[in-house]
Amino acid sequence: MSPSLARPTRRPERLLILGSTLTVLMIVAVVTALLIREHANTLQSAKRTANNITQLIDADVLRNVELYDMSIKGLITATERNDLLGVSASIRHLVLFDRSAAAPYKGDILLLDPEGEVLADSSLLTPKTGNFADRDYFQVHRNNPDVGLYISRPFLARCVCDDQWRIAFSRRVSSADGRFLGVAVASMRLSYFHQLFSSLNIGSDSTINLINHQGILLAQEPMLELDMVGKDLSQRPNVARMLRERDGSFSSISSVDNQPRLYSFSTVGNLPLIVVVALSSDEIFAPWRRAAWLVSIATGILCMGLLWLTWMLCSELRRRHHAEQVLSELAATDPLTGLANRRILDQRLRLEWDRAQRSTEPLTLLMIDVDHFKAFNDRHGHHGGDAALRTVAQVIGDNIRRPADLAARYGGEEFAVILPHTDAKGAWVIAEHIRSSVEHLPRVNGADRPITVSIGMSTWDKRSRMTLEALLLKADQALYEAKHSGRNRIVDAGQI
Secondary structure, eight states, rough: OHHHSSSOHHHHHHHHHHHHHHHHHHHHHHHHHHHHHHHHHHHHHHHEEEEEEEHHHHHHHHHHHHHHHHHHHHHHHHHGGGGGGGGHHHHHHHTTHHHTGGOOTTTEEEEOOOOOBOOOOEEEEOOOBOOOTTTTHHHHHOOTTTTEEOOOOEEEOOSSSOOHHHHHHEOOOOTTTTTTTEEEEEEEEEEEHHHHHTTTTOOOEEEEEEEEOOOOOEEEEOOOOOTTTBBBBBSSHEEEEHHHHSSSEEEEETTTTTTTEEEEEEEOOSSEEEEEEEEHHHHHHHHHHHHHHHHHHHHHHHHHHHHHHHHHHHHHHHHHHHHHHHHHHHHHOOOOTTTTTTHHHHHHHHHHHHHHHOOOEEEEEEEEEETTHHHHHHHHHHHHHHHHEEEEEEEHHOOOOOTTTTEEEEEEEEEEEEEEEHHHHHHHHHHHHHHHHTTSSSSOOTOOOOOOOEEEEEEETTTTTOOHHHHHHHHHHHHHHHTTTSSSSEEEGGOO
């Protein structure tokens, strides 16, 4: 039996698997692209939300800082009036602090002399004694006349009755010739920022922060660490980037809780303040992750279903191929011996003949006949004769090892062997192996002689002028000669 006949046709199955695999890959690619795009849209939406929050905070903080600045400027303007020296203390106090009532969350508004002593206090007609020369806002204005509005570091009031953190807004008071006359300062409770920040819904794991241009934290809501207000955060990588860029957004890992966050930040007007909105990446992408899981599961089920259907269809194709193969083998195989039948012999002989004509390689045909088979069959019955033919066929098949060689049942007790690319010398060796192997088969019980075969062989090579029909005829004549010259022998048609 030719190996090519036993090999099932796999091309439709491979095309089906390839098509299904490409379809699954395309589905996965499309879904992945959609999820990536949705991820980018979610990130952009979060950035817009954070930017809107920073703009709201910027506007509110800037408006309130302007109110404090107006109070300070009004105090400085009032100190320059000479007509206040002769008025009563209450009227003078009213003129000095007439703009301070509009500032929310305000603390005291003070006028300090060049030594840091209190000259006027918004809360008292007679100012309380105290010296503020050690405060940063006083030292900055004393040492630099061009500071303008200065926003201090957070501090606690010296009064033990008030433990709220504050920041101070201050301006220098100068004479006409530029001499330092003191500082006008207004304090604001940082609870203002707490109220402002807590009114904005940014999620449970996100924060709003206010830092100055030195990296000092002025406010944070909610507070991630205790005693964070007033700390210098300028050495932290994320804060350092904000101080360097002043406006923008980026994603990074928080140095406080090691959680991924989206940072959006902007400078408050022309003030040395930066508002930072740090949104939790987990909260931003939580809806996207839920949708991604659902889409991924649905896509996975769809792809697995498609692959399962493909597998089932391939199994059906394999069963069909197997059935076709069985039918093909039944049509190509001699049912008694298992060798190729006469139809396959004729097809392969024509094929190998045409190939030999093109390649000019030799082609040998062996014709084999079981000796005295009729007498053997009469003595041992058809069952014994069939068993003998099967045994001889197995011996012939065992000696035909090359894929291109073919052993077939020619008819009755005759067999044929096609040996492509084999000259007479090589074919003789194979024929002798067959003859000798059959001769040494165990004798059948009751048989007076061993089973033997006679072999006739005919070879075509490039020097020959014979046709295919002549090749068959000469092999048959050589077999006839082998039988009539004593049997159990090989005869080469080229030697007759």
